[in-house]
Structure formats: structure tokens, C-alpha cells
Amino acid sequence: MLEALTEQPADKILQIMTLFRADTRADKVDLGVGVYRNAAGVTPVMRAIKAAEHKLWEEQTTKAYTGLAGDPAYAEAMIDLILGPEADKARIAAAATPGGTGAVRQAFELIRMENPGATVWYSDPTWPNHVSILRHLGMQARSYRYFDSETRAVDFAAMMADLDGVQPGDIVLLHGCCHNPTGANLNLTEWQAVADLLVAKGATPMIDIAYQGFGDGLEADAASTRLIAATCPETLIAASCSKNFGIYRERTGLLIGVAPGADHKARVQATLNHLNRQNYSFPPDHGARLVTMILTDDALSADWQAELEEMRLGMLELRTNLAAELRRLTGSDRFGFLAQHRGMFSLLGASPDHVKALREDHAIYMIGDSRMNIAGLNAETVPVLAKAIAEVGV
Numbered sequence: 368m369l370e371a372l373t374e375q376p377a378d379k380i381l382q383i384m385t386l387f388r389a390d391t392r393a394d395k396v397d398l399g400v401g402v403y404r405n406a407a408g409v410t411p412v413m414r415a416i417k418a419a420e421h422k423l424w425e426e427q428t429t430k431a432y433t434g435l436a437g438d439p440a441y442a443e444a445m446i447d448l449i450l451g452p453e454a455d456k457a458r459i460a461a462a463a464t465p466g467g468t469g470a471v472r473q474a475f476e477l478i479r480m481e482n483p484g485a486t487v488w489y490s491d492p493t494w495p496n497h498v499s500i501l502r503h504l505g506m507q508a509r510s511y512r513y514f515d516s517e518t519r520a521v522d523f524a525a526m527m528a529d530l531d532g533v534q535p536g537d538i539v540l541l542h543g544c545c546h547n548p549t550g551a552n553l554n555l556t557e558w559q560a561v562a563d564l565l566v567a568k569g570a571t572p573m574i575d576i577a578y579q580g581f582g583d584g585l586e587a588d589a590a591s592t593r594l595i596a597a598t599c600p601e602t603l604i605a606a607s608c609s610k611n612f613g614i615y616r617e618r619t620g621l622l623i624g625v626a627p628g629a630d631h632k633a634r635v636q637a638t639l640n641h642l643n644r645q646n647y648s649f650p651p652d653h654g655a656r657l658v659t660m661i662l663t664d665d666a667l668s669a670d671w672q673a674e675l676e677e678m679r680l681g682m683l684e685l686r687t688n689l690a691a692e693l694r695r696l697t698g699s700d701r702f703g704f705l706a707q708h709r710g711m712f713s714l715l716g717a718s719p720d721h722v723k724a725l726r727e728d729h730a731i732y733m734i735g736d737s738r739m740n741i742a743g744l745n746a747e748t749v750p751v752l753a754k755a756i757a758e759v760g761v
């Protein structure tokens with residue numbers, strides 16, 4: 368068997384990571400994988416994480432298994448962060464997962480197990496791994512239009528027109544904030560219209576929230592998820608701590624199931640536990656424990672929020688500066704959308720040839736669809752990128 372394995376499709380984000388690592392040019396610029404970097408190009412361990420790790424090292428007396436769903440205190444703290452302290456916990460089940468991807472995978476598995484006929488609707492474009500996992504699981508999936516390549520904003524009319532085709536029992540996958548890859552997001556009026564449509568259609572929303580705190584702030588970035596969970600009878604939420612706690616390699620995620628009523632919670636919880644047991648048994652604990660320590664300690668939490676806010680404001684400044692520099696160089700406002708987008712990413716709207724020219728002639732690496740990681744820039748590389756974009760003629 369092993370000598371004749373079929374070749375698996377390449378992941379376009381990981382492909383760019385490999386190409387970047389192999390490039391020996393000293394001035395190369397990495398705008399590929401979605402990892403935050405500071406002005407010095409470093410992905411720092413956040414101060415509160417360091418402090419929590421220190422404390423944990425001193426105080427932890429056992430590494431025996433936690434529960435199948437992880438430590439309940441982690442779920443509780445995360446539910447507060449995402450759904451707000453006012454959320455009706457009597458309806459909410461949750462299980463720790465290995466990263467946000469683990470939560471996405473477990474949600475898809477739950478859907479496939481319970482409703483194999485359901486179609487999962489995803490935005491065009493979306494994070495490529497959404498589609499890849501759906502394919503891997505052999506699930507029915509369909510895209511809905513999302514991005515207007517002219518304005519580089521959400522094409523809301525097209526999105527709603529496509530979602531009109533959703534059938535009862537279907538799942539609609541939405542990005543809670545900081546849409547990946549486009550950076551273009553719905554406003555709250557539009558979110559409400561989506562929520563109302565899903566209720567009318569009898570469809571279930573599934574929210575992927577991986578960048579809370581990277582867009583307009585921790586509370587503002589959770590507003591759409593809260594609105595959906597408050598409007599729809601049931602909601603699945605796949606959350607990641609990789610980015611906002613900077614603990615990428617600790618694989619810290621949470622799958623939340625908001626059940627239609629309190630009497631359904633126990634079954635939802637048992638199902639999440641079962642899925643964990645089948646796939647990897649107990650979820651990883653280290654990152655989840657650090658997050659719990661931070662979220663339940665006022666001083667650590669305040670410091671984490673302050674550092675996260677610095678990161679967010681830094682990315683906004685890079686956006687504003689890049690848009691201004693492009694305005695100066697091109698004499699046009701057509702890159703103004705870069706300052707309007709939110710989160711780590713913007714879809715530049717460059718052709719594959721432009722992306723190739725940026726990589727080959729300017730050592731600037733972005734994903735093939737022209738997704739740029741804004742956090743890969745700094746004060747020196749903003750003008751370099753702007754000049755290259757103008758030169759290749761995007």
C-alpha cells in the first residue's frame with residue numbers, strides 16, 4: 368500500500384510557506400501564512416502567556432487527563448469571551464479541540480454524522496482548508512458569492528441571492544469577523560438580515576471565529592456571533608485562540624454548540640465528547656489552561672487585552688499607511704479598500720501573473736489568490752510593497 372499512495376492536493380497556503388523558506392534573497396517579504404508578526408518580524412509570546420506559563424510551571428501538580436471536553440473552566444471562560452457573560456449557558460455545550468481547525472473538523476463531523484444529506488454552504492472565497500476538509504469528509508458543499516472583485520467589498524446582494532437557495536437543515540458557514548481571505552466583512556444590519564434568512568429557511572449557522580480582537584476590538588468582533596446565536600434557534604461556533612493569544616503551536620480551540628433549548632444541552636455535550644473520543648480522545652490542555660488562567664485573572668486579562676489592542680492598532684496603521692502610499696504612487700483611490708478591510712488579511716485583487724511577478728521580481732510572497740497578510744508588513748516594507756504593486760501594475 369505505502370509504495371503506491373495517491374498524491375494529495377497541495378494546500379496553497381502551505382505551498383507559499385515552502386517557497387518563501389527556500390528563497391535565499393535577504394530582502395524577501397512574507398505576506399503568506401496567517402501568523403501575526405510585530406515590527407521586528409517576530410511572532411512574540413504574549414506577556415500574559417509568559418506570565419501564565421510561569422505560574423503554571425510553579426503551581427501545576429499533575430498532568431493527568433482532563434475531561435473529554437477539556438477543562439469546563441476553559442469552555443466557560445471562552446463562552447464568556449465569545450458570546451458574552453449574558454449568554455444563556457443552560458443552552459450551550461462546548462468541547463476543547465486541537466486548534467480552530469480541530470473545532471471546524473469536529474463540527475463538520477457532527478453535521479455529517481447527524482444530517483448526512485445537509486449541504487454546507489461556504490463563502491466564495493473562503494479559507495481553503497474549509498473546502499479541503501469538506502471534500503476529505505465527502506460532504507456535500509456549495510459556495511455562495513461573497514466578494515465583489517471590483518469594489519473589494521462584500522457583494523451582499525449576491526450573497527443573499529445565493530443563500531436564498533439554502534434548504535431546511537443545510538449549514539451556512541460564516542466568518543465571525545476578519546473574513547479570511549478577503550478582509551471584507553458584513554455590517555450588523557447585514558448580519559441581522561442573514562440571521563433572519565437562516566431562521567426563515569430552517570438552516571443552521573456555523574461560525575468560524577479565529578481572529579476575535581484583530582478587527583475592531585474584542586467586543587465588536589464578537590457582535591455578529593452574538594447576534595446570530597441570539598437570533599437562530601441553534602448555532603455551531605468553531606473558535607481559535609491561535610491568533611488572539613498568539614499560541615499557534617499549542618493548538619487551542621473550542622467547538623461550541625448553542626442548542627435550541629436547555630433540554631437539548633446534555634445530548635449536544637455528549638455528542639461533542641463522543642466526537643473528541645473517536646478522533647483524538649482528550650484534547651490538548653496546555654494552551655487551554657493558559658487561556659483560562661488569563662481570562663479568569665483581572666491583571667493578566669487586562670495585560671493580554673492591552674497587548675492584543677496594540678497588535679490590532681498596529682495592523683490598522685499598516686493598512687492606513689499602505690493605502691496612503693498607494694494613493695500617492697498611483698494617483699488614484701482604488702486601493703482605499705485596504706484601510707476599510709479588517710483583520711490580518713486583505714485580498715488585493717491581483718491576477719496570478721501579478722502575484723508571480725511580485726514573488727519573482729520583488730521577493731514579495733502572498734497567497735496565489737493575492738491574499739496578503741498585513742501583519743507581515745512593517746514601516747520599512749510598506750513603501751516597498753506599494754512600489755512593487757504599482758510597478759507590476761496591479
Ligand code: LMR
Pocket residue numbers: 380399400401402494496547
Ligand atoms: C491562514 O489562513 O493562513 C491560517 O489560518 C493558517 C492556516 O493554517 O492556514
